[in-house]
Amino acid sequence: MTPCKHIHRWLPDALSGELDPVRQKEFDDHLAECTGCRKEFETLNAVPGKIEAYRRPDPDAVDWNRYWDKLEARLPERKPSLISRVRFNLWESWGMAQTPRLALGAAFILVVGIFIGRAFFSQSSPVAHQASNDPVLIEAGQYIERSKLILLGIVNTDPGSDAAGFGNLSKQQTLSRKLVDQAGPLKAALDASRQPMLSELVEELQRVLIQIANLETIDDLKGVELIRSGAEHNAILFKINIGELYLSRPESIKEKTDRTTT
Amino acid sequence: MQFATEHSDAGENPAQAAESTLMQREILYALDALTAKERAVFTLRHYDDLKLDVIGDRLGVTTGTVKSLLFRALQKLQKELSPLVREMS
Numbered sequence: 001m002t003p004c005k006h007i008h009r010w011l012p013d014a015l016s017g018e019l020d021p022v023r024q025k026e027f028d029d030h031l032a033e034c035t036g037c038r039k040e041f042e043t044l045n046a047v048p049g050k051i052e053a054y055r056r057p058d059p060d061a062v063d064w065n066r067y068w069d070k071l072e073a074r075l076p077e078r079k080p081s082l083i084s085r086v087r088f089n090l091w092e093s094w095g096m097a098q099t100p101r102l103a104l105g106a107a108f109i110l111v112v113g114i115f116i117g118r119a120f121f122s123q124s125s126p127v128a129h130q131a132s133n134d135p136v137l138i139e140a141g142q143y144i145e146r147s148k149l150i151l152l153g154i155v156n157t158d159p160g161s162d163a164a165g166f167g168n169l170s171k172q173q174t175l176s177r178k179l180v181d182q183a184g185p186l187k188a189a190l191d192a193s194r195q196p197m198l199s200e201l202v203e204e205l206q207r208v209l210i211q212i213a214n215l216e217t218i219d220d221l222k223g224v225e226l227i228r229s230g231a232e233h234n235a236i237l238f239k240i241n242i243g244e245l246y247l248s249r250p251e252s253i254k255e256k257t258d259r260t261t262t
Numbered sequence: 263m264q265f266a267t268e269h270s271d272a273g274e275n276p277a278q279a280a281e282s283t284l285m286q287r288e289i290l291y292a293l294d295a296l297t298a299k300e301r302a303v304f305t306l307r308h309y310d311d312l313k314l315d316v317i318g319d320r321l322g323v324t325t326g327t328v329k330s331l332l333f334r335a336l337q338k339l340q341k342e343l344s345p346l347v348r349e350m351s
Contacts, residue, residue: 012330012332012333016307043340050343051308054282054286054289
């Protein structure tokens with residue numbers, strides 16, 4: 001019988017299924033007689049199977065879309081009248097003096113400027129980079145990223161504690177108008193690519209961006225608060241995160257490739 | 263590769279769901295205990311079904327090294343997981 005030390009040396013090859021036929025026979029003969037070696041081989045050989053038994057498959061595009069639909073169903077019903085009431089009450093209750101509002105305006109410009117700068121000048125977003133095989137998904141990733149940056153600039157400013165006044169919004173309004181114009185063709189392309197979740201997300205972002213683009217004055221606190229409450233109400237930032245997760249999956253590239261080749 | 267830990271499959275009772283979730287976490291911990299190369303070799307072999315020479319090309323190592331890394335990965339995983347598997351079987 002082949003000595004146990006030889007069998008141990010052959011274990012990596014045997015576990016990889018790469019023993020040559022002669023050694024494989026010696027190996028099998030040895031295992032038939034040696035309980036210790038047989039047990040060691042069987043234990044190690046069973047590890048991948050044990051792990052596989054508890055493995056769950058990565059969710060596919062259908063699962064992501066189903067989750068998106070469930071999320072929509074779980075959100076409270078949209079009530080424009082409620083948002084309007086909040087907007088009115090906040091406007092009435094702030095009653096802020098002009099000077100602190102201007103101070104907040106300066107802070108706001110700084111914060112939004114950083115976000116806009118990143119949106120305009122960043123070479124590639126992580127999402128866009130990962131979905132780099134598909135032009136439609138690249139565009140969707142860039143659209144989501146830029147919209148998020150604009151939205152974050154507005155959502156993360158606290159007029160109640162920082163002071164008052166939102167200053168010059170012209171840059172984010174310009175970018176918002178540009179993105180609003182892009183939304184239609186992008187949505188059509190996503191629909192054609194059978195990406196309903198991303199298409200809906202782009203449509204929702206378009207609605208928010210229209211609101212931003214249509215802010216009337218440089219210190220339209222009412223309008224900004226309406227955008228913020230609307231974004232919160234519709235969980236738009238959470239949806240953006242879901243969209244980014246969806247786009248960052250390697251499968252999003254593979255699925256598209258499979259579709260185009262069949 | 264994913265081991266979901268938040269939701270159980272439909273049809274599992276609470277005890278099975280808890281066991282399943284516990285095992286999934288333990289597997290993640292066990293995979294975490296491997297070195298980067300061992301983990302790469304193991305996942306490329308058992309999840310991507312790549313041949314050893316292809317794995318070697320990808321990682322820039324010889325096929326012999328791939329075999330050794332895979333063997334060490336299996337030993338470590340077996341050591342990490344065996345107490346729990348024994349307890350549950």
